[in-house]
Amino acid sequence: MKVPQFKSYVDKTDYAHLEAVFENNYIAEGPFAREFSDKLLEIIGSPYGVFASNGTVALYLAMRALELGPGDDVFVQNSTFIASANGVEMAGANPVFVDVVRYDDLSIDLNKVHLTDKSKAMVIAPLFGTAYSNIAEVQQFCRDNNLFLIEDAAQALAITDGVNHCGTFGDVATFSFYADKTITTAEGGYVVTRHEDVYERMRFLRNQGRKQSGTFLHPEIGYNFRITDMQAALGLSQLKKLDTIKREKAKIYDLYYKHLGGHVEFLRLADGFNHIPFRVVVFVDSAEKSAQYMAEKEIEPRSVFYPLHRQPCYQHLGYGDESFEQSIACYEKGICLPTWIGLTEEHIEHVSNALLESIS
Numbered sequence: 001m002k003v004p005q006f007k008s009y010v011d012k013t014d015y016a017h018l019e020a021v022f023e024n025n026y027i028a029e030g031p032f033a034r035e036f037s038d039k040l041l042e043i044i045g046s047p048y049g050v051f052a053s054n055g056t057v058a059l060y061l062a063m064r065a066l067e068l069g070p071g072d073d074v075f076v077q078n079s080t081f082i083a084s085a086n087g088v089e090m091a092g093a094n095p096v097f098v099d100v101v102r103y104d105d106l107s108i109d110l111n112k113v114h115l116t117d118k119s120k121a122m123v124i125a126p127l128f129g130t131a132y133s134n135i136a137e138v139q140q141f142c143r144d145n146n147l148f149l150i151e152d153a154a155q156a157l158a159i160t161d162g163v164n165h166c167g168t169f170g171d172v173a174t175f176s177f178y179a180d181k182t183i184t185t186a187e188g189g190y191v192v193t194r195h196e197d198v199y200e201r202m203r204f205l206r207n208q209g210r211k212q213s214g215t216f217l218h219p220e221i222g223y224n225f226r227i228t229d230m231q232a233a234l235g236l237s238q239l240k241k242l243d244t245i246k247r248e249k250a251k252i253y254d255l256y257y258k259h260l261g262g263h264v265e266f267l268r269l270a271d272g273f274n275h276i277p278f279r280v281v282v283f284v285d286s287a288e289k290s291a292q293y294m295a296e297k298e299i300e301p302r303s304v305f306y307p308l309h310r311q312p313c314y315q316h317l318g319y320g321d322e323s324f325e326q327s328i329a330c331y332e333k334g335i336c337l338p339t340w341i342g343l344t345e346e347h348i349e350h351v352s353n354a355l356l357e358s359i360s
């Protein structure tokens, strides 16, 4: 039985929304984008937001809007997708990697943050559909040390502590709508902020460094980070399915727990936050060996993120393994199990049995 790592949750109802874009005959960023943005702001509970072409560019836009650049150090949690660091690097600032609290809790470890007079910001990423175990401390730390707090909330749409949505804890936050995210627009990103001046700057930068489209005067170099109304229509359709997505993902998690609970460790879920599993993450002695065994059974497992300090593309920063013990352990032990909507109980049993056999 083949089990791929992910499949997008798109269907005929999404297709019907796309048809409406053609009927409108407005295919670039337009009315559907405005409606999608309004709905996102309502869900996230943020006053301001702009789209970006994807979650990576959204991070770059966030850095530029905060005027982070050459000479600035930005702390980044060491276990996260590479884009969290690349957004910093794209803006010309210097990513500074910080270990996570524990291999099964990917919150940034404040005890391992070394401040200098170059330290300007911190990027944290709530991953795998859960959130942070230490957000109040992180907020306080950033306030005390005059650091901007940026949330890479690519995987955290609809994750809240009941009052506050991920993406509203800091100064700026970014979301991704890539094909495997909680809702998808195929590609797409969104940036929210609580600061009006940062919002105005994002609008300016994403619009070729000008205040108004249709004029050709550009006080600063900016870029085109627009999305299309086809993406926005897809996003609106996906939002209508958000409750179903939450329910179906919860069922998948419960089924994995039924088969694997007590046998392997699961990623810790942050206290007080809801959970919409982006991937179900479990920990075994050797993720590599288990993944190999599962691959032989036509299952496509995936590792957890390779620690940023070890990334070949960041070797010039000169990090060694010391002080990254937890992110290394997370990589060596962690396995992302397929978590896409449409998985049947048979699929989940098959994946779980293969995992159990691999460790027996």
Ligand SMILES: Cc1ncc(COP(=O)(O)O)c(C=O)c1O
Pocket (backbone or CB within 6 Å): 054, 055, 056, 057, 080, 081, 083, 084, 125, 152, 154, 155, 176, 177, 178, 187, 188, 189
């Ligand atoms: C944590 C995190 N940050 C950033 C991104 C980048 O988003 P995108 O693929 O839309 O550029 C992703 C996407 O996988 C992600 O998981």
